[in-house]
Amino acid sequence: MPGSLEPLDLGVQIPYHFRCPISLELMRDPVTVSTGQTYDRPSIESTPKQPADPTHIRHLLTQSASNSNTYPTRLSALRRLRGLARDLDKNRSTISSQNSREILVQLVFADTGSESSELTHEALALLVLFPLPESDCAAVASDPDRVAYLARLVQHSSMEVRVNSAALIENVLAGSRTAELRAEISNVDEIHQGVVSILRNPIAYPRALKIGIKALFALCLVKQTRNKAVSAGAPETLINTLADFEKCDSERALATIELLCRVPDGCTAFAAHALTVPLLVKTILKISDRATEYAAGALLSLCSASEKSQNDAVAAGVLTQLLLLVQSDCTDRAKRKAQLLLKLLRDSWPEDSVGNSDDFVCSELVVPF
Known part of the structure; x- marks a missing residue:
């Protein structure tokens, strides 16, 4: 091992031990x-991982599906498959092409009458990495035992x-093409509660927010079945x-709020929360055009149902936001909702506001309906 110092281009000398044995450059991390x-x-983490051999993936799937294998062997195969799926998109594509979803659905719902096992949990965690075809969604949603099992898993x-159960619930709902099938899932109180x-x-589990709002x-x-979400405390x-x-999850959350505000019980529940109206007013023009549209729609429902919500909205500065x-350059639907809300709130505006002026009545901002 050389003990001398080697000169660098800039005339700075660094000891040999400060150089990375791989790159031979000064180590920065x-x-x-x-x-x-x-x-x-960077010298030990930047090597690209190679895609898994399809034959190896088929072997792991066969291991995990076969009842003749020992429980630890099947569990280990599923864990290795999940690791491969997380490593590369190419691996996920290969796993998906090997009839994996049918195998995983069978593993998840192998024994719906008993307590779930670690094998079930691992299969579930792998299954939710892939979108489900309509046939698999129908096979889950149309089976009362499977739906009841999902309701237990989500709690x-x-x-x-x-969280993985909620992800599967969202996948099944998104892939079910008929309202009747979707209702089989959404009609279960325990699913909404979970x-x-x-x-x-x-804070404790950030992924829960993203998956939870998609499922809700x-x-x-x-x-x-929206009343069930209201009863669950949504x-x-x-x-x-x-x-x-x-941002994208805020849009989905605001869309969900607008949907629940269309239900009388939901409207009442939102109106009873002291922060609802101020938060919705604050959201206008702050996040995105879609978020603004959903917030304006929710406010329109709330203010149409409650004089108190009207007063709260005016106090929160909604007039300026709507103008x-x-x-x-927001969406036409957002503008239409804003115009309806402006007309609805005119009697609640302060006397010295622009809302009660004759000029505003003729303003081009409010178009006839």
């Missing part, structure tokens, strides 16, 4: 591995199992977690 050797982090003691409870852990939105698209939970969502909205 040194990492010591289990052998005691130190490397620069499991393990948060990971609950999904809503997932949304109450945004899918449930609330079924018009005849209005209060949505308002309490609205600020924690990322800006109708002059913005």
Whole structure:
């Protein structure tokens, strides 16, 4: 091992031990591995992983599906498959092409009459990485035992199992082409309760927010069962977690709020929460055009049903927000909702506001309907 110092281009000398043995450059992020050797982090992490051999993937699927194999062997095969699926898109594509979804659905629902096992949980975690074809969605939604089993899984003691169950529920709802099949899932009280409870852990389990709101939105698209989401506490939970969502999830959360505001009980529940109206007013023009449209729609429902909501909206500064909205480049539907809301709120505006002026009555901002 040379003990001398080698000159660099800039005349700076660095000891040999400060160089990465792989790149021979100065280590900027040194990492010591289990052998005691130190490397620069990029030198040991930037090697691209190679796609798995399709034959190896078929072997693992066969291992996991065969009852003749031992339980640890089947569980290990599923875990290796999940690791491969997470590593590369190419691996996921290969796994998907090997009839894996049918195998995984069978594993998840192998024994719906008993308690779920670790094998079930691992198969579930792998299954939700793939979209389900309509046939598999129908096979789940049309089977009362499978639906009841999903309802138990979404209330499991393990948060990971609950979140993966919610992801499967959303996949099945999205892939079911008839309202009758979707209702088989959304008509179960325990499913609504489980999904809503997932949304109450945004800090402890961030993935719960993304999966939970997708599942809740899918449930609330079924018009005849929205009251079940209200009874499960969705209005209060949505308002309490609205600020924690990322942009696309905020849009979905606001769309869900608007859907639930169309239900009388939902409208009442949202109106009873002191933060609902101020948060919706604040959301206008702040997140995206879609978010603005959904917030305006929810406010329109609330203010149409409650004079108190009208007063709360005016106090929160909705007049200024709506006037800006109708002059913005927002969607036509958002503008139409804003114009309806402006007309509805005219009697609630302060006397010195522009809303009660004769000029505003003739303003081009409010078009005739």
